[in-house]
Amino acid sequence: MRDLMVALEDASEIPARARKWAWVAAAVGILVGALWLISRTPCPEPRRAFADVWSPSSKRAIGEAFRSTNLSYAKDAWDRVMPRLELFVSSWRRTHVELCRATRVRGEQNEHLYSLQQICLQRKKDRFYSVIRQLRATTPNVVDRTAELVTGLSVAGCRDPAALLAAPPPATSTSAASVARIREALLHLDVQYGAGAYGYEVGP
Numbered sequence: 001m002r003d004l005m006v007a008l009e010d011a012s013e014i015p016a017r018a019r020k021w022a023w024v025a026a027a028v029g030i031l032v033g034a035l036w037l038i039s040r041t042p043c044p045e046p047r048r049a050f051a052d053v054w055s056p057s058s059k060r061a062i063g064e065a066f067r068s069t070n071l072s073y074a075k076d077a078w079d080r081v082m083p084r085l086e087l088f089v090s091s092w093r094r095t096h097v098e099l100c101r102a103t104r105v106r107g108e109q110n111e112h113l114y115s116l117q118q119i120c121l122q123r124k125k126d127r128f129y130s131v132i133r134q135l136r137a138t139t140p141n142v143v144d145r146t147a148e149l150v151t152g153l154s155v156a157g158c159r160d161p162a163a164l165l166a167a168p169p170p171a172t173s174t175s176a177a178s179v180a181r182i183r184e185a186l187l188h189l190d191v192q193y194g195a196g197a198y199g200y201e202v203g204p
């Protein structure tokens with residue numbers, strides 16, 4: 001492209017009007033090339049991640065659920081916790097891109113570690129989804145414990161290679177599926193516990 005620009009500059013025999021359109025064509029070529037490179041980037045930002053549960057409409061729905069409890073402090077509770085949820089989503093997306101670039105752009109880590117990081121990020125995402133489901137079904141008890149409910153939302157552990165390598169995933173697909181089901185059940189129970197939504201009656 002640089003050689004083309006130099007040739008156009010030096011070609012004094014080309015009429016001015018023709019040179020003008022040649023410059024336009026070159027600029028368009030540069031733009032198309034840049035867009036092609038962007039589309040081919042190995043680590044695009046996951047802009048659609050969480051879009052199905054963390055959208056303007058879902059935020060409004062949760063806010064309405066809080067207000068429907070008729071607690072005088074419900075709105076304040078939601079106003080305090082919403083920025084923390086926003087922070088988690090932005091941190092998750094940023095970490096997703098950074099870990100990919102560390103592996104596939106800069107070559108600072110191998111694919112095995114990257115796969116463990118992806119598993120970790122997926123678990124953090126699953127927890128966020130569980131928290132959002134709990135918030136959409138808000139009760140007065142949940143409002144009272146909102147801060148505790150979102151405490152576990154962090155991707156910091158996914159940046160710790162030593163911790164990830166110390167607990168590798170199961171060796172077979174069968175055991176991996178069993179572990180995944182158990183993890184999911186424990187995750188939902190942990191979120192319910194944090195929200196005080198135990199789902200059973202406590203005896204005397």
